[in-house]
Amino acid sequence: MKTSGGSDAVKRRAGESAADVVGDGDVIGLGTGSTAAHAIRRIGERVDAGLDVRGVPTSFASRELAIERGIPLLDLDEAVAPDAPGVDAPGIDAPGIDVAIDGADQVAVGEGNGAAGSGVGPLIKGGGAAHAREKLVDAAADRFVVVVDPSKESPTLDRPVPVEVLPAGRTAVAEAVRAAGGEPTLRRAERKDGPVVTDNGNLVLDCAFGEIADPGALATTLATTPGVVEHGIFVGLADEVHVGTETGVRVTGR
Numbered sequence: 001m002k003t004s005g006g007s008d009a010v011k012r013r014a015g016e017s018a019a020d021v022v023g024d025g026d027v028i029g030l031g032t033g034s035t036a037a038h039a040i041r042r043i044g045e046r047v048d049a050g051l052d053v054r055g056v057p058t059s060f061a062s063r064e065l066a067i068e069r070g071i072p073l074l075d076l077d078e079a080v081a082p083d084a085p086g087v088d089a090p091g092i093d094a095p096g097i098d099v100a101i102d103g104a105d106q107v108a109v110g111e112g113n114g115a116a117g118s119g120v121g122p123l124i125k126g127g128g129a130a131h132a133r134e135k136l137v138d139a140a141a142d143r144f145v146v147v148v149d150p151s152k153e154s155p156t157l158d159r160p161v162p163v164e165v166l167p168a169g170r171t172a173v174a175e176a177v178r179a180a181g182g183e184p185t186l187r188r189a190e191r192k193d194g195p196v197v198t199d200n201g202n203l204v205l206d207c208a209f210g211e212i213a214d215p216g217a218l219a220t221t222l223a224t225t226p227g228v229v230e231h232g233i234f235v236g237l238a239d240e241v242h243v244g245t246e247t248g249v250r251v252t253g254r
Helices: 006-017 034-048 061-066 076-080 131-140 167-179 215-224
Strands: 027-030 054-056 097-103 107-109 139-150 161-164 184-188 202-208 229-230 238-243 249-252
Touching: 006 034, 006 054, 006 139, 006 238, 006 249, 027 061, 034 061, 034 097, 034 139, 054 061, 054 076, 076 131, 076 184, 076 202, 097 131, 131 139, 131 161, 131 229, 161 167, 161 215, 167 184, 167 202, 215 229
Parallel strands: 027 054, 027 097, 097 139, 139 238
Antiparallel strands: 161 202, 161 229, 184 202, 238 249
């Protein structure tokens, strides 16, 4: 259930603006989606010009684009686990993730939408069905930068929430979503028969709740539902948002 949005030009402005915050030596979380792809391309250009960075991809698609653009890669374990392969020696800290750059399907803006410890409001992600890995990487990063076009901004979150579920738990999770006031729809593939299957081998339910008055409470409800692998509500994670416009980039939260 990919979201439509602004022009490619405004998406490119947002992605390239975020890519330019990356510093030499950084480990970067590489997000998924059309706007994040512009950031990856820009980082690749900077690598060609001599920038020394390593990327941690959040999906097969972001990994493939990063390889194509010549960005050296780490697995998440290599970035965050002290004794993982790729760490120079036992006892030496893993490099961590300095900054993650990722898109969003919707960003809550305006008074009252800020989250404790975060410079911006909550998000809905998962249009590309990569939100489980995205949340792992974005939460591990010291700084999480969101890239969007203006169509993704909203006073209140009201888009369907993607929920990745174990195949065996699909029916039970759907019933739990209905009990919580939502309406689940199994995400279908666009170019083949059958459902979308995530990079993790699971299914996605797009769950419509209407206006979400308390994203944190709903996030807790979904996270504690047996059979749910991950949901697409991101609360208290984003540090800043780069919004591409027809004339430039608007940055909030820093």
